Amino acid sequence: MPKLAWINGTVMPLESAVVSAADHAHLYGDGLFEGIRMYHRKVFKLDEHLKRLYHGIGYLGFDMPHSYDELRAIVLDTCRQADMSEGYIRLNVTRGTGLGLDPKGITPANVMVMISSLALYGPEKYEIGLSCNLSPIRTIPADSLDPRVKCIGRYASNIMAKQIANRQGTGDGLMLNHEGYVAEGTGNNLFLVQDKVIRTPHPSCGILKGITRDTVIDLAREAGYEVREDFLTVFDVRSADEAFFTGTATEVIPFVSLDGTAIGCGKPGQVTLDLMERFKAATHSGVPF
Numbered sequence: 001m002p003k004l005a006w007i008n009g010t011v012m013p014l015e016s017a018v019v020s021a022a023d024h025a026h027l028y029g030d031g032l033f034e035g036i037r038m039y040h041r042k043v044f045k046l047d048e049h050l051k052r053l054y055h056g057i058g059y060l061g062f063d064m065p066h067s068y069d070e071l072r073a074i075v076l077d078t079c080r081q082a083d084m085s086e087g088y089i090r091l092n093v094t095r096g097t098g099l100g101l102d103p104k105g106i107t108p109a110n111v112m113v114m115i116s117s118l119a120l121y122g123p124e125k126y127e128i129g130l131s132c133n134l135s136p137i138r139t140i141p142a143d144s145l146d147p148r149v150k151c152i153g154r155y156a157s158n159i160m161a162k163q164i165a166n167r168q169g170t171g172d173g174l175m176l177n178h179e180g181y182v183a184e185g186t187g188n189n190l191f192l193v194q195d196k197v198i199r200t201p202h203p204s205c206g207i208l209k210g211i212t213r214d215t216v217i218d219l220a221r222e223a224g225y226e227v228r229e230d231f232l233t234v235f236d237v238r239s240a241d242e243a244f245f246t247g248t249a250t251e252v253i254p255f256v257s258l259d260g261t262a263i264g265c266g267k268p269g270q271v272t273l274d275l276m277e278r279f280k281a282a283t284h285s286g287v288p289f
């Protein structure tokens, strides 16, 4: 039964899966999500995603009805029922159901596991690379809502940035933080390569600390590259030899021009191509279901 959803204990086809209109994420964006991939009948980086989710649950103070181990078992069981060897898992946890902003008196968290497929970019973009615009939308500052928390409400600004990118005919918008340092794409983390050194925005630059980002950092270090988490500016992007983005949905994709100006030679670079291969090989690991 592909494309299904588990919602608060009930399994149903994804197309007919519904939650209450008074769900707090629907009313206020008061929820968290994880996008997770399955490769080769295994869930990739399941525990890393669950840890990030539970850190967010603690930060936002949700009343969560399932322990970590229970939710882990629910995700794996739902994957088994969906019976797909490759796919995309969307795990949503919202504060609960109840009208009104005050979190007092609403139900415990609503939990949803949705199994589907997702491809953000066509295969040609992985060969020629993405062109991006410098987005006028800045990331939300950490003293309002820490960007390391994958909160649903935060995404309204990323969606506006993506809409501007679509209007400008680019693949994505590169977002800066409020201090003017480079943060990330609308759903991706940024990496630059200069003189064989790999640099990526430091987690305190207003980014989601991506799980693909962490995987690529580990793979790059294992391969002998120097990787630095740094405070980067638009100048660093424009003067890089190569650039690429990472994300669960995107995987690893070359980023070859900003506002119409080529980065390096304007083509996917050798380090990028090497890490794309290493990432592909790494997707054979995971939790079997």
Ligand SMILES: Cc1ncc(COP(=O)(O)O)c(C=O)c1O
Pocket (backbone or CB within 6 Å): 035, 158, 184, 185, 186, 187, 188, 189, 207, 208, 209, 210, 211, 212, 213, 246, 247, 248, 249
């Ligand atoms: C804003 C943002 N940055 C980065 C990422 C990449 O994170 P991950 O590799 O954990 O998917 C995402 C993924 O959804 C994202 O939404």
